[in-house]
Amino acid sequence: MRHSGLPLRCWAEIDLAALERNLRLIRASLPAHIRYVAVIKADAYGHGLHQTAARLMHAGADLFAVATLSEAAAVRELGPGWPILLLSPLLPEEDRYLADYDLAATVSTAAEVARFDAVGRAAGRPIAVHLKIDTGMGRLGVWHEHAPELFRKIVASAHVKLAGVFTHFASPDDDAAFTAEQRRRFLAVLAACEGIRLSELFVHADNSSGLETMPGASPFNAVRVGLLQFGILPHPNSLLSQVHTEPVLSFRTRVGIVKTLPRGTTISYGRTHTLARETTLAVLCAGYGDGIPRAASNRAQVLIRGLRCSVLGRVTMDQTIVDVTDVAGVQCGDEAVLIGRQLGGEIFITEFSRWADTIPWETLCSVTKRVPRLYRTALGV
Numbered sequence: 001m002r003h004s005g006l007p008l009r010c011w012a013e014i015d016l017a018a019l020e021r022n023l024r025l026i027r028a029s030l031p032a033h034i035r036y037v038a039v040i041k042a043d044a045y046g047h048g049l050h051q052t053a054a055r056l057m058h059a060g061a062d063l064f065a066v067a068t069l070s071e072a073a074a075v076r077e078l079g080p081g082w083p084i085l086l087l088s089p090l091l092p093e094e095d096r097y098l099a100d101y102d103l104a105a106t107v108s109t110a111a112e113v114a115r116f117d118a119v120g121r122a123a124g125r126p127i128a129v130h131l132k133i134d135t136g137m138g139r140l141g142v143w144h145e146h147a148p149e150l151f152r153k154i155v156a157s158a159h160v161k162l163a164g165v166f167t168h169f170a171s172p173d174d175d176a177a178f179t180a181e182q183r184r185r186f187l188a189v190l191a192a193c194e195g196i197r198l199s200e201l202f203v204h205a206d207n208s209s210g211l212e213t214m215p216g217a218s219p220f221n222a223v224r225v226g227l228l229q230f231g232i233l234p235h236p237n238s239l240l241s242q243v244h245t246e247p248v249l250s251f252r253t254r255v256g257i258v259k260t261l262p263r264g265t266t267i268s269y270g271r272t273h274t275l276a277r278e279t280t281l282a283v284l285c286a287g288y289g290d291g292i293p294r295a296a297s298n299r300a301q302v303l304i305r306g307l308r309c310s311v312l313g314r315v316t317m318d319q320t321i322v323d324v325t326d327v328a329g330v331q332c333g334d335e336a337v338l339i340g341r342q343l344g345g346e347i348f349i350t351e352f353s354r355w356a357d358t359i360p361w362e363t364l365c366s367v368t369k370r371v372p373r374l375y376r377t378a379l380g381v
């Protein structure tokens with residue numbers, strides 16, 4: 001949604017060179033044999049699927065993981081040959097596109113194996129699948145105790161080819177004991193699958209948060225990285241903070257008007273804030289219609305002229321009101337930073353997400369279609 005030529009009122013800047021540097025840094029922090037599965041579902045976490053996938057191809061990702069068929073088709077259009085894994089289950093009428101687009105499917109059930117085998121038979125070449133093991137996430141995957149049986153079914157299906165085996169952690173950032181138990185269950189499954197040739201498969205468990213607990217010598221030979229490649233640490237105090245990734249996205253808007261109101265005036269819908277002093281406020285050109293969650297009302301801060309300004313009252317659909325009493329010279333048109341850097345200041349997405357009672361993953365998915373994405377494409381890496 002670029003309104004070509006019109007001035008920007010609220011926009012996201014995406015630094016593709018930072019994305020590429022992040023991938024290289026993450027790679028360098030892992031053993032050399034570990035392959036990089038770039039998770040780019042949900043429009044590459046709001047960064048733009050096309051631009052993100054193209055740059056990660058350039059940077060050397062080994063496999064792309066997406067949620068939906070339309071996301072997979074968009075990546076496939078960038079070029080033949082790149083391995084693409086669908087992380088979500090397929091609807092029956094979607095099956096045939098596995099062959100058309102040359103995709104790998106996630107398999108959790110015997111019924112799926114039979115369906116994909118039929119697609120492979122009709123297409124005249126086998127369908128690649130990654131066997132997903134439920135080791136305690138309770139979502140997709142075959143329950144670990146039943147996994148060897150499903151593995152045998154895959155091996156016995158002539159038109160399905162096993163390309164990977166994986167699991168997903170439920171609490172990698174705050175429950176080390178349960179994560180260890182999930183790993184143990186996964187390794188037990190691998191040991192129980194007779195004839196499995198792990199070196200020929202993608203064997204993966206870790207997402208961004210799991211990376212720091214990944215054991216050195218183990219059959220794992222790939223990681224699935226989403227959030228971290230966008231320069232966001234899944235949680236503070238992460239060991240991963242030694243990997244100096246940079247935020248790829250910043251979220252910006254501009255000042256619409258500046259005015260001064262007397263002490264005692266109430267601000268915005270519901271009158272949830274009362275001015276405790278005579279206050280100069282700026283009305284920003286963005287609201288929840290752009291991706292500033294209403295939950296951030298009376299809590300969030302923005303940067304104007306490098307200084308932090310507090311949100312006053314409720315965030316509205318198109319406007320947000322901030323206190324600029326202590327910032328000299330604010331004018332209509334000034335840039336206000338919601339997430340990102342300005343002069344000496346910086347607002348992290350983790351902070352923004354706390355103000356909104358959510359997590360960075362959801363914050364990124366909440367930047368709306370109204371917000372144009374501006375790409376910095378410099379090749380400086």
Ligand SMILES: *Cc1c(COP(=O)(O)O)cnc(C)c1O
Binds near residue numbers: 168206209
């Ligand atoms: C989204 C997702 C990931 C990526 O997780 P991050 O925490 O963003 O790194 C990995 N694996 C699966 C199965 C996912 O759904």
